[in-house]
Amino acid sequence: MEHYSMNLTLKIWKQKNAATRGAFETYQVKDISSEMSFLEMFDVLNEQLIHEGKDPIAFDHDCREGICGTCSMYINGRPHGPWQGTTTCQLHMRAFKDGDTIVVEPWRANAFPVIKDLVVDRSAFDRIIQAGGFISVNTGVSVDGNTIPVEKEKADKAFAAAACIGCGACVAACKNSSAMLFVSAKVAHLALLPQGNVERKGRVEGMVSQMDKEGFGACTFTEACEAVCPKEISVTNISRLNAEYAMAGLTTDKQHGS
Amino acid sequence: MLESKISPGPLEKKWTDYKGHCKLVNPANKRKLEIIVVGTGLAGASAAASLGELGYKVKAFCFQDSPRRAHSIAAQGGINAAKNYQNDGDSIYRLFYDTIKGGDYRSREGNVHRLAEVSVNIIDQCVAQGVPFAREYGGLLNNRSFGGTQVKRTFYAAGQTGQQLLIGAYQALERQVALGNVKMYSRHEMLDIVVIDGKARGIITRDLIDGKIERFFGHAVLLCSGGYGNVFYLSTNAMGSNTSAIWKAHKKGAYFANPCYTQIHPTCIPVTGEHQSKLTLMSESLRNDGRIWVPKKQNDTRKPNDIPEDERDYYLERKYPAYGNLVPRDVASRAAKERCDAGYGVGTTKQAVYLDFRYNLINKYGKAEASRLGIENPDEAKLVELGKEVVKEEYGNLFDMYEKITAENPYEVPMRIYPAVHYTMGGLWVDYELMSTIRGLYTLGEANFSDHGANRLGASALMQGLADGYFVLPYTIGNYLADEIATKPIPTTHEAFAVAEKGVIERINTLMNIKGKRTVESFHKRLGKIMWEKCGMARNAQGLQEAIREIQELKKEFWSDLRIPGGTDEMNPELDKAGRVADFIELGELMCIDALHRNESCGGHFREEYQTPDGEALRKDDEYMYVAAWEFKDEHKWELHKEELKYEEVKPTQRSYK
Numbered sequence: 020m021e022h023y024s025m026n027l028t029l030k031i032w033k034q035k036n037a038a039t040r041g042a043f044e045t046y047q048v049k050d051i052s053s054e055m056s057f058l059e060m061f062d063v064l065n066e067q068l069i070h071e072g073k074d075p076i077a078f079d080h081d082c083r084e085g086i087c088g089t090c091s092m093y094i095n096g097r098p099h100g101p102w103q104g105t106t107t108c109q110l111h112m113r114a115f116k117d118g119d120t121i122v123v124e125p126w127r128a129n130a131f132p133v134i135k136d137l138v139v140d141r142s143a144f145d146r147i148i149q150a151g152g153f154i155s156v157n158t159g160v161s162v163d164g165n166t167i168p169v170e171k172e173k174a175d176k177a178f179a180a181a182a183c184i185g186c187g188a189c190v191a192a193c194k195n196s197s198a199m200l201f202v203s204a205k206v207a208h209l210a211l212l213p214q215g216n217v218e219r220k221g222r223v224e225g226m227v228s229q230m231d232k233e234g235f236g237a238c239t240f241t242e243a244c245e246a247v248c249p250k251e252i253s254v255t256n257i258s259r260l261n262a263e264y265a266m267a268g269l270t271t272d273k274q275h276g277s
Numbered sequence: 278m279l280e281s282k283i284s285p286g287p288l289e290k291k292w293t294d295y296k297g298h299c300k301l302v303n304p305a306n307k308r309k310l311e312i313i314v315v316g317t318g319l320a321g322a323s324a325a326a327s328l329g330e331l332g333y334k335v336k337a338f339c340f341q342d343s344p345r346r347a348h349s350i351a352a353q354g355g356i357n358a359a360k361n362y363q364n365d366g367d368s369i370y371r372l373f374y375d376t377i378k379g380g381d382y383r384s385r386e387g388n389v390h391r392l393a394e395v396s397v398n399i400i401d402q403c404v405a406q407g408v409p410f411a412r413e414y415g416g417l418l419n420n421r422s423f424g425g426t427q428v429k430r431t432f433y434a435a436g437q438t439g440q441q442l443l444i445g446a447y448q449a450l451e452r453q454v455a456l457g458n459v460k461m462y463s464r465h466e467m468l469d470i471v472v473i474d475g476k477a478r479g480i481i482t483r484d485l486i487d488g489k490i491e492r493f494f495g496h497a498v499l500l501c502s503g504g505y506g507n508v509f510y511l512s513t514n515a516m517g518s519n520t521s522a523i524w525k526a527h528k529k530g531a532y533f534a535n536p537c538y539t540q541i542h543p544t545c546i547p548v549t550g551e552h553q554s555k556l557t558l559m560s561e562s563l564r565n566d567g568r569i570w571v572p573k574k575q576n577d578t579r580k581p582n583d584i585p586e587d588e589r590d591y592y593l594e595r596k597y598p599a600y601g602n603l604v605p606r607d608v609a610s611r612a613a614k615e616r617c618d619a620g621y622g623v624g625t626t627k628q629a630v631y632l633d634f635r636y637n638l639i640n641k642y643g644k645a646e647a648s649r650l651g652i653e654n655p656d657e658a659k660l661v662e663l664g665k666e667v668v669k670e671e672y673g674n675l676f677d678m679y680e681k682i683t684a685e686n687p688y689e690v691p692m693r694i695y696p697a698v699h700y701t702m703g704g705l706w707v708d709y710e711l712m713s714t715i716r717g718l719y720t721l722g723e724a725n726f727s728d729h730g731a732n733r734l735g736a737s738a739l740m741q742g743l744a745d746g747y748f749v750l751p752y753t754i755g756n757y758l759a760d761e762i763a764t765k766p767i768p769t770t771h772e773a774f775a776v777a778e779k780g781v782i783e784r785i786n787t788l789m790n791i792k793g794k795r796t797v798e799s800f801h802k803r804l805g806k807i808m809w810e811k812c813g814m815a816r817n818a819q820g821l822q823e824a825i826r827e828i829q830e831l832k833k834e835f836w837s838d839l840r841i842p843g844g845t846d847e848m849n850p851e852l853d854k855a856g857r858v859a860d861f862i863e864l865g866e867l868m869c870i871d872a873l874h875r876n877e878s879c880g881g882h883f884r885e886e887y888q889t890p891d892g893e894a895l896r897k898d899d900e901y902m903y904v905a906a907w908e909f910k911d912e913h914k915w916e917l918h919k920e921e922l923k924y925e926e927v928k929p930t931q932r933s934y935k
Contacts, residue, residue, distance in 0.1 A: 160401050
């Protein structure tokens with residue numbers, strides 16, 4: 020593939036902190052190589068801004084290899100930008116051409132308040148996990164791993180759901196800001212495994228209830244979440260969650276509200 | 278002489294004996310004891326969760342926005358355990374032996390044997406947590422091979438093993454948060470430790486959202502803050518990975534051991550240009566199925582698929598027939614460098630070799646699938662197609678990642694790879710109980726130095742992180758805290774907290790007030806260049822001496838010409854980075870001093886002056902069979918302390934993988 024360089028116009032959301040109103044600012048960057056990653060282009064811009072005595076743009080990023088789930092940019096109207104199954108950090112500049120204008124915003128959701136510029140607070144996801152996204156085993160299990168065989172097909176499905184990186188793109192893409200894909204991926208991961216069976220009813224009820232408390236919207240199954248998920252988590256997990264939730268509600272021994 | 282406090286007795290009984298005799302803390306007293314955990318990767322999250330389960334009051338800190346994002350998450354290939362599920366002759370002893378040998382006889386026998394022992398418990402624990410390891414059709418756990426071994430003992434979850442293990446530990450941690458046993462502080466960076474009467478009693482942190490400086494008390498402090506590979510600027514580490522937590526502890530009195538032992542991983546995506554911000558690893562597990570080669574002709578510009586089989590040099594298979602493509606990382610990295618330096622490199626920069634999957638796509642997976650599906654006489658295209666499906670399942674995400682970065686399809690053309698900084702074997706010196714030279718200050722995982730000697734074998738980092746956090750520290754810390762049950766929580770108004778906090782604030786103000794012209798990034802890049810060129814894959818005395826001078830100059834320039842935008846009472850990533858780079862600069866100097874003092878080659882430390890006639894690392898056991906633990910004295914001044922390494926079980930020999 021031929022490499023090329025490009026000049027770009029960037030319209031980026033700037034917001035000092037949660038208490039201040041934000042607005043778009045326009046920046047120009049020159050000689051961006053098609054081999055750069057999208058975040059390396061941001062590095063170039065920030066170096067330029069610091070040299071000009073301006074404030075650089077705050078954005079979340081860490082591993083830069085698509086697995087930690089930290090990066091979170093809403094690029095040209097799509098979480099993580101134009102490439103299918105790709106995080107912002109793995110998006111490369113060959114996705115763009117000379118003269119393009121690129122619009123970059125933070126995740127937009129009430130449950131993800133903006134901290135600064137493109138950085139948002141996703142701690143709601145941690146609290147949803149606290150509400151049941153685990154198997155209650157203390158350290159020191161002495162049962163040999165191979166005494167719990169798991170059908171390969173189920174193990175593979177559980178793994179596919181567990182591949183969620185918790186980035187929040189699903190919420191950002193959803194017109195209702197629903198967190199159903201995130202929650203369902205965890206519910207499905209654990210419900211598919213025999214180890215997760217004991218707590219499955221309480222888990223799904225606890226996690227869904229916490230999701231509602233955090234202010235995420237309802238799921239109307241537009242499947243926008245799956246379309247933008249960098250790990251291509253399937254919406255069939257949402258169906259599984261709904262089934263788990265219904266079953267838990269019908270068969271639980273616990274009295275609600277007691 | 279440093280006392281490692283290795284449990285006495287025969288090797289295979291040391292850990293059992295220790296556990297049988299160490300002091301215990303009763304449940305009522307545990308509730309009165311507070312423990313600080315800095316860092317929430319595999320070591321930190323597993324320790325925090327386990328200590329919370331035991332009933333201690335835990336405070337855990339990470340600089341990321343969630344503990345689930347720690348860099349352990351990026352580990353790809355797998356985790357070793359001596360389960361012998363494959364019936365191929367594995368045992369705790371063999372895992373122990375491979376690790377000692379892989380470390381080029383520069384690690385402690387007692388620690389490594391313990392690591393091999395608890396490796397089996399880790400797998401059981403993780404399975405119980407619901408970690409979705411790869412399985413065979415019969416529902417049992419699958420294994421694959423890694424470098425430096427001749428058995429299949431690596432457990433994995435496609436190319437995302439670190440992610441799955443970390444999510445397991447993270448979920449255990451969040452469960453303890455929900456139960457109120459652990460209080461979690463994310464987006465907090467530790468900026469100093471507080472030592473009172475010779476014991477670690479707390480930390481000073483900065484809230485990365487609003488810049489608030491805070492004081493926290495603990496009866497003990499655990500540093501689980503990972504490795505310092507980012508001292509090289511370009512590495513496979515995450516952008517935020519840093520040395521600052523252990524460096525602050527070092528400057529408060531904790532010895533730093535073997536800082537020069539760095540692991541350069543052989544299979545990473547090559548650098549493309551000056552803009553490069555990090556390097557991406559392609560898992561060692563790919564060497565199971567990929568064959569490494571370069572053209573037999575120098576400066577061959579043909580496309581890889583146009584070079585016929587007999588014009589390819591599978592140099593690892595040629596030089597190391599017994600281990601072939603599965604030699605340990607240090608050996609594979611040096612061999613790649615040697616071929617490229619000799620003019621056989623490929624790609625535009627000529628700093629790359631091929632990692633080629635075609636042979637196994639066809640012959641291993643393609644043929645097996647064809648036979649399984651009963652397809653007779655499949656042609657090559659069919660075999661490739663069938664093989665692809667299996668390879669996708671084994672490594673799918675890695676192939677996708679390669680394509681996203683390079684725009685080349687590794688199913689069709691060989692990957693281009695080159696070595697890159699990946700892991701640091703050095704770290705804070707700890708004894709058998711994982712306690713540093715500051716009492717009550719423990720160091721776990723990559724942040725300590727203890728188990729990998731001069732070279733870590735693949736799939737052993739995850740094993741060590743979880744061993745330390747789940748199965749070692751929860752026992753050893755009791756031996757210390759049993760004598761602390763009468764210690765009341767020390768109010769953070771204590772003078773030692775005030776002094777430490779004042780130091781932190783002054784340093785931040787000093788950094789902000791330099792108001793020079795150069796960015797943090799520019800200094801970091803320059804440091805990285807010095808380190809990579811003079812303290813990287815090959816080192817020599819002259820280069821190291823130059824590097825020390827250059828780093829000292831760089832330090833002066835940093836503290837007089839740095840520019841940090843923004844303020845201190847807001848989110849300011851440039852300020853965060855500046856503090857980390859300032860520490861990296863100091864560490865870089867110490868790494869060069871350590872590399873210069875060690876007049877031998879061992880594992881990842883390769884001094885050009887000390888090599889065998891065929892270019893392998895030449896150890897000098899009579900002079901350097903020790904851990905070099907450095908005590909910070911003053912700026913540019915360290916004192917060397919030695920911990921002699923005693924080999925009772927294994928007889929150190931020249932490592933051979935031929």
